[in-house]
Amino acid sequence: MSDRVAVAVVGATATGKSALTHAFARRHPGCEIVMADAMAVYRGMDLATAKPTPAQRAEVRYHLVDVVEPAEAFTVAAWQAAARAALADVWARGGCALVVGGTGLYIRALVDALTFPGQFPALRAELEERAARGEDLAALLGSADPQAAMLIEPTNARRVLRALEVTLGSGRPFSSYGPGLSTYGPGRLRQVGLRVPLAELDARIEERLGAWVADGLVEEVRALAARPGGLSATARQAVGYRELLDWLERGGSLEGAVAAAVTATRRLARRQVRWFARDPRIEWFDDPEIAAARLEALVNDREGSVRDWNA
Secondary structure, eight states: OOSSBEEEEEOSTTSSHHHHHHHHHHHSTTEEEEEOOTTTTBTTOOTTTTOOOHHHHHHSOEESSSOBOTTSOOOHHHHHHHHHHHHHHHHHTTOEEEEEESOHHHHHHHHTTOOOOOOOHHHHHHHHHHHHTTOOHHHHHHHHOHHHHHHSOTTOHHHHHHHHHHHHHHSSOGGGSTTOTTOOOSOSSEEEEEOOOHHHHHHHHHHHHHHHHHHTHHHHHHHHHTSTTOOOTTGGGSTTHHHHHHHHHHOOOHHHHHHHHHHHHHHHHHHHHHHHHTOTTEEEESOHHHHHHHHHHHHTSGGGBOOSTTO
């Protein structure tokens, strides 16, 4: 195995990335998993983030799971720094790492060593108030930074808000930071993608959400809502949690909330599919066994070594 081996395994939610990489890591002692999931970092948000179970964590070492409390904000820049530290830790012990997840921006942060702008809390609070009054922030972003507006889904309120905060606060377009999300250079890590036909993906999403509810998702959401400090604006955006929180706070039927969560998760999956499809560097596989064989080749060859890490 070469030094500094790390391969990213990407794809939409429910494509089987977690099962593939956990089984692979079990077969390869010293192979560890770095989670690239914006919601798995929150403690107590377990079921609908598809976190590894305690039993799985006893079998394979996982990183960037249960990092902060749900009331805390956690940025992509913070994840990037923590992920690089995790990789350094894995390599220091002679291991290899699989960076696994469906949060595309987190993956790009490592693959392309993106740089991130600062925070502008006063401006952010003002923008949140304007959004609460019904102002169309997506339209405002379209005027302030058309490139960012073209790449961010108008319904992704958190990303729209952040892009507008940076553009107005720094006086520099959000889309100008780093190499740009529409630019694909050589990349630091190789990427293996797992995909599933949309009809099958939709069925998996509905089945999985039903299983989570049966396993106690409603009770988990109740416990999160009762925590001191509640949930941060970022944590509240997690699909599955957002819809059940709305049900707890506003009433209605549980069945309706679950149906809304299924719909929201399917929309998320389609956004993820579109995001990853734009990256020509991803090697795509429909068969998990063939994807595992490709991982085998990468982690045992210099192809899997991280390139230009400090560039």
